[in-house]
Amino acid sequence: MSDFGFSPIGGGLFDIMSTLFPIIFVVIFGIIIATFISNGVKYAQNKNSPQRSVFATIVSKRMYVEHRSSHHANDHMHSSTSRTHYYITLQFDNGERREYLDVKNLYGLVAEGDTGYALIQGEWIVAFERSMERSHQGAY
Template structure:
């Protein structure tokens, strides 16, 4: 009677072949589901922000920050690396409340901390900012 691997009493890998053929597909499936869920959640956030009404509020810019995310993939033949920078602007409203918004209209370089004016907000995005000139500056300019 022949048992095991080629009649020599079992797998030469000590059972690892059983693990690879049963657990690895499950792990790949879990990763696939996690990626799909992430895409759905991010897509839902985008749709929520894109379909939100724009509202304009008088605000002060209290801070700005950048979030740089790096991605790389290296193998024997190729290496691939990329990065993406996300810009955030924190606004303070007249009631004292502060909230951070993602800059989707490249306002980051056009505004400074301490600027006051009207900000157009759409969901979690800041989409426009119109700086107001303080009364003292207006009278001295003319």
């Protein structure tokens, strides 16, 4: 019988895979843990940020839908979830624009062009009170 330079049991490719699999597993697990830690730190920073009230105009609104699905091959089940993130962009009197994550369900209560006082906490918008005087100035 001829020998092709590898043993059918325990040689060559098997040795490479037995080395690579733990490394790949650790890297993927590390990425998942780092993502959880990063999101937790960002949440804590926003939660602990002081709230400040600023006069601004709402210049745009957008939503981002995040889809996740998983397939279970053994029992032929499929599950999927989605989550929608809402963002509101404000323009301040100095012309600066900044986008904030809507954490208090303001998205449906405000419209582009509304002016008023926004309550900001870190990267979040937590309240918006319209100012009727300045809202109507541009309408005429």
